[in-house]
Amino acid sequence: MLHGPFDVRTPVADGAVLIRDVGPRDGLQAISEEVSLDLKITMTNGLVDAGVPRVEAGSFVSPKAVPRMADSSEVFAAAASGAVLEALVVNERGAHSAVEAGAHVLVGVISVSETFSQRNVRMSTDQAIGELSRIVAVADQTDTPVSVDVSAAFGCAFEGRIGVDAVAEVSSRVADTGVFELVLADTIGAAAPNDVIDVINAVTKRIHGGVQLGLHLHDTRGLALANAAAGIDAGVRRFDASIGGLGGCPFSPGATGNVCTEDLVHLIEALGFSTGIDLDALIGVAQQVEAHLGTTLPSRMLRAGPRFTRTAT
């Protein structure tokens, strides 16, 4: 049984790059004000309609910890078809809820940093890997693929530098739980392009070939697109991004600035890869989100537009 419009476990085709927009979940969860259900559904469906192949549309976690995501079931119920719709979960209970809500993919989180793991999910890294095995067991009952964000893979707000060997070791243990994908996350935006290449190479050596690798980059220090280009060079074809550059992690100080989806798509297409996404439509979604939130989003495409398409005055 396949979940969603395509099998996300299949290796990405030559010349293509697979984008997952995490805006409706990772982007909106950090906002301090109330976020309307309408915005979540508008954003999710706008992304699907623009051709974004994967959308992280919500999470099934404690509403006390993350109040913005308490209505994720309603988002999934109202989501348009056409994309793989994914849900963040951190335990077995959340996995059951996400599968019931119709999530095509479950997304787990394992932190290489013990301190961040405790702050983010109130478990040690060991405990979180144990819980991940139970999440995979729940997902397996309905053949639902499980992806995992390996967080703090390039540094931690609490522990500083994180060794490449530690990232590879945790990645290897995560891969062995039976997940189909590891998404190495630069949670605090501390990676430089050489770090991306070092970590990808170290992790590739330690995991079995069936597991796909992705990158989740933050633009905190302006390096997200440089790191994405390095990831492409290193063979990565799966990237997280957030519409408008919305978001950050509420449990990791200074972790502002998910890489902006439309800016990343603009880069990837400039590099000669296809994403299947309509960039103009994507910019339209970002405009809607910006208007809805009444804020200025850190999107270059919203300000300058794509290169070589606008006439100077």
Next chain:
Amino acid sequence: MLHGPFDVRTPVADGAVLIRDVGPRDGLQAISEEVSLDLKITMTNGLVDAGVPRVEAGSFVSPKAVPRMADSSEVFAAAASGAVLEALVVNERGAHSAVEAGAHVLVGVISVSETFSQRNVRMSTDQAIGELSRIVAVADQTDTPVSVDVSAAFGCAFEGRIGVDAVAEVSSRVADTGVFELVLADTIGAAAPNDVIDVINAVTKRIHGGVQLGLHLHDTRGLALANAAAGIDAGVRRFDASIGGLGGCPFSPGATGNVCTEDLVHLIEALGFSTGIDLDALIGVAQQVEAHLGTTLPSRMLRAGPRFTRTAT
């Protein structure tokens, strides 16, 4: 006779990258309000004190065309020693004024785009190369090195895409005038990392080995640091940047956002190269400029600070 504290014509040492801060000229010239002489001197001397090895401190052009730079002689007179101080000139008359003012290096501008050349310097590219030869002749009288910005090398606000062959052809003609350095400028921020590599390779094949190559990048579409990393990969060791990310070109619509010096230094040091610049002192200069202008500058270092140096709260 050497000009300034080191010979800027010498190839950059292994493991080093040579930064020229263009903030006092390129950064300030686009500001619509009056800019005080005090700010220009404070900025220039702050950069010199932070260890920036090259500073473009002013220009000697028509004060009608660029009123912000009318007092460049006074900036040069008050500038601290310790850096190579450079002056933009577009004709023979400006070259004489710059040499008299004590500029260590003259900076010419040649556009690959005819339309932009007319708008920027009111000459065709051919005429501008002719004028450049006269500038070099003036400079040679005092053994003053001449660097040239090859503008619109990655696209033009008026002409769109610019072919790699055209860039190489113009670069070859510019190199033959006797300048020591070509700085390939992404005037409208349209380059992607693969373009940087393509253009550098094409130009390298066409110019004689004595000419140094540099990059002048704009962050209009968020790609300046990605392009800088690509330039480093391609062997470039000379970069322009502007403190705080200040600036743009008043004659090229949409050409906002010089790459920010402190963000570029942060990247270059993360990549394992040395710049000789004290990053904390540089951030201090950016803070001063921001306070002086009463604006928010697009500097990541001003907001997030360098990676791995701040304690999370």
